[in-house]
Amino acid sequence: MTHEGIRFASREQQQRESAENRPLSRIAVTPDKVRVLLTEGKGLEIDWKDGHRSAWSFAWLREACPCATCIEQRAQEGRKPGQPKPKPTNLLPMYTAPAKPKSAQAVGRYAIQFNWLDGHSGGIYSWEYLRRVCQCGECTFESAEPSGTPN
C-alpha cells in the first residue's frame, strides 16, 4: 500500500477553506439597511438582519469587483478581493482619483450593482458575496492567515 499521490492539505488551509465556504444563515445574508454613501464618497454600509454591521470603502469595492473579467485579472495577479494593484515603482507617481461610483442600483432582491466613474459596471455584488468579504475586525480576524506572534 502506498500513499504516493495523496496530498494532505495543511490544517490551516483546511480551516481557511472551511471559513470561506461555511454556510451562512439566511438572516446573515439578508440586509436590514443598505446605505450607499454616494454624496459623501465614502462607501457602502450594510446592517444585516442578524445584527451584524459591515462597511466597505468604494475603493475597496472597486478592487473586489465580482465580474468574470476582474476575478480573472485578480487571479492572474494573485490579489485577493479588495487588494489594490501593486503600484509600478519605475514610473513617476501619478495621481489617480480613488474609485467612486456614479450611481448604484439594486439587482432584484439579492444584489447591488455599481456604475463606476471609470465606466465599469459589470460586477454584481450579491449580499452573500458582500457578507463573506465583510471587512470588520471580527470577520477579518476569523479569516486571517495565522502569522507570527506580534511583539
Ligand SMILES: [Zn+2]
Ligand atoms: Zn469587474
Ligand SMILES: [Zn+2]
Ligand atoms: Zn463582519
